[in-house]
Amino acid sequence: MxxxxxxxxxxxxxxxxxxxxxxxxxxxxxxxxxxxxxxxxxxxxxxxxxxxxxxxxxxxxxxxxxxxxxxxxxxxxxxxxxxxxxxxxxxxxxxxxxxxxxxxxxxxTTYPKLKPKLFLNFIEKQIKNRIAFYRITQQLLKQLPNKILKGIKIQIAGRLNGIEKARTQWYLIGQLPLHTLKANIKYFKKSIYTKFGVIGIKIWILKKIKINN
The missing domain is CATH 3.30.300.20 (K homology (KH) domain)
Structure with missing residues (x-):
């Protein structure tokens, strides 16, 4: 297990x-x-x-x-x-x-959309405006700087778009070696309270270079 x-x-x-x-x-x-x-x-x-x-x-x-x-x-x-x-x-x-x-x-702070906490704040705002999660991720991923970003994974669970049955969706772009300790992976999770219930989001971001702020 x-x-x-x-x-x-x-x-x-x-x-x-x-x-x-x-x-x-x-x-x-x-x-x-x-x-x-x-x-x-x-x-x-x-x-x-x-x-x-x-x-x-x-x-x-x-x-x-x-x-x-x-x-x-x-x-x-x-x-x-x-x-x-x-x-x-x-x-x-x-x-x-x-x-x-x-x-x-x-x-x-530099590159706010490469900070997991701030990135989730952007997603939360869009979800509360009842925009589809797939559309949100596609828009945000296009705005990320490819020169710095090496890999990103976004996972969301709950009653997405108001459907009756809860489900889990995730998107992975690039590399994300979770077992490599030297990998500069930043992680954050958040619960978003909506009209249809609680939606949980997790995000992992791997950067090519280290950003201090």
Whole structure:
């Protein structure tokens, strides 16, 4: 019987880009973990979740510094114009009382349609507009940069197009070696709530070159 493994978790041992990087004493470990959760929840509420690709946290416990880097599809200037950064820092200091310095950086992510989470946001918007899944995938796949993309797989399950019986469909283009740890595969899954029920989507993306953002 085959075992299902999350491709991102499967590659943690060789993936150098950690979303959270810090070392804490055992007595304060649960507190640091709670702070991580509060920070991510805070940003997802203040900035639209669909615009955020990744939140990276880096701490220096001895010097009481914390570095927060947010990758979004929104340019940095537009974020600074819509959000009062001073008020932003004040609210963060209430959550992170034990830190003397907080550094916040916004980065505009490159190639948003090669990021599984952002790619699924595009699909979700089209599905809620009741556009056929086959048509959605054909349109999006034509827009992907072939010079960077090596392989992509999209799987969808549920009552597609409002049919009575649920079914599963998937599309695979190019190569996708799931058992190769060195393969730069990005994975994300999401549940979409529609009028006809819940539709689950999974996406795997393999890139030829490594993109940091």
């Amino acid at each position: 085959g075992q299902k493994v999350n491709p991102s978790g499967f590659r943690l041992i060789i993936d150098k880009n950690k979303n959270s990087l810090w070392f804490e004493k055992i007595s304060n470990y649960s507190l640091a973990l709670k702070e991580d959760s509060l920070i991510r929840t805070f940003f997802h509420k203040r900035i639209k979740d669909k615009n955020i690709y990744k939140i990276n946290l880096k701490r220096n416990i001895s010097q009481k510094f914390i570095y927060i880097t947010i990758s979004t599809i929104i340019p940095k200037k537009s974020i600074e114009s819509t959000i009062e950064l001073k008020r932003f820092y004040i609210e963060l200091k209430k959550i992170l009382k034990r830190y003397t310095s907080i550094k916040l950086t916004f980065i505009k």
